[in-house]
Amino acid sequence: xxxxxxxxxxxxxxxxxxxxxxxxxxxxxxxxxxxxxxxxxxxxxxxxxxxxxxxxxxxxxxxxxxxxxxxxxxxxxxxxxxxxxxxxxxxxxxxxxxxxxxxxxxxxxxxxxxxxxxxxxxxxxxxxxxxxxxxxxxxxxxxxxxxxxxxxxxxxxxxxxxxxxxxxxxxxxxxxxxxxxxxxxxxxxxxxxxxxxxxxxxxxxxxxxxxxxxxxxxxxxxxxxxxxxxxxxxxxxxxxxxxxxxxxxxxxxxxxxxxxxxxxxxxxxxxxxxxxxx
Numbered sequence: 001x002x003x004x005x006x007x008x009x010x011x012x013x014x015x016x017x018x019x020x021x022x023x024x025x026x027x028x029x030x031x032x033x034x035x036x037x038x039x040x041x042x043x044x045x046x047x048x049x050x051x052x053x054x055x056x057x058x059x060x061x062x063x064x065x066x067x068x069x070x071x072x073x074x075x076x077x078x079x080x081x082x083x084x085x086x087x088x089x090x091x092x093x094x095x096x097x098x099x100x101x102x103x104x105x106x107x108x109x110x111x112x113x114x115x116x117x118x119x120x121x122x123x124x125x126x127x128x129x130x131x132x133x134x135x136x137x138x139x140x141x142x143x144x145x146x147x148x149x150x151x152x153x154x155x156x157x158x159x160x161x162x163x164x165x166x167x168x169x170x171x172x173x174x175x176x177x178x179x180x181x182x183x184x185x186x187x188x189x190x191x192x193x194x195x196x197x198x199x200x201x202x203x204x205x206x207x208x209x210x211x212x213x214x215x216x217x218x219x220x221x222x223x224x225x226x227x228x229x230x231x232x233x234x235x236x237x238x239x240x241x242x243x244x245x246x247x248x249x250x251x252x253x254x255x256x257x258x259x260x261x262x263x264x265x266x267x268x269x270x271x272x273x274x275x276x277x278x
Contacts, residue, residue, distance in 0.1 A: 038248035061249035074232040082211040085150040089207045093158030101166035119156040146222045150211045165199030201268035
């Protein structure tokens with residue numbers, strides 16, 4: 001069979017789509033490229049106008065960040081808080097989401113709306129109560145205290161997203177397992193969790209990014225010993241001088257793990273975002 005040749009207009013439309021796509025990619029990635037360029041530039045080259053794209057790269061910004069500032073400790077704090085918050089949100093959120101998706105109980109609708117409203121609650125309005133409470137139980141400026149504060153906002157998000165993924169699984173799948181003698185825990189751990197693995201991955205990425213990028217809670221509740229990267233990056237500038245090279249290097253260090261996480265889990269994210277769509 002001889003394939004029909006495409007019309008010239010089809011090639012023009014395809015070419016225009018590619019050009020528009022490339023321009024859009026360059027537009028959205030330009031700030032990242034600018035930060036990356038400034039992080040490997042000397043301070044004077046980082047603020048040169050027009051920008052000099054041909055320059056001699058240097059690692060002095062990254063070296064000074066870790067040598068002059070305890071950025072390694074701040075990086076560890078961010079990993080512990082974000083990783084711990086994400087893990088706790090999934091461990092607690094999965095059983096709660098299963099209960100909302102599969103069981104009927106009094107006040108279910110009101111409780112579900114209340115859980116979602118917690119996530120919509122302004123963080124600034126919750127900082128003072130958290131600060132007073134943590135001062136009484138001595139959790140101010142500690143990793144567990146900041147983790148609990150993040151968990152209070154991210155657990156509702158985890159429950160709301162996960163119960164949506166569980167609802168998309170037909171109940172007949174569980175009923176067939178029930179006929180075979182599988183108990184509720186067996187159905188949950190051996191059937192539901194593997195089936196919603198993409199949704200779990202998408203929820204984990206959301207929780208990690210929200211916790212990793214938090215500034216308000218970390219600034220007030222963990223200003224010194226448990227300081228995280230977003231708060232630590234602010235201390236690189238002063239009222240007299242802003243070292244754009246160091247700030248750019250710190251920005252790359254902050255955004256790097258998030259990019260790596262998204263790229264590593266992109267296959268699961270695509271499946272998670274389209275989970276249940278027909």
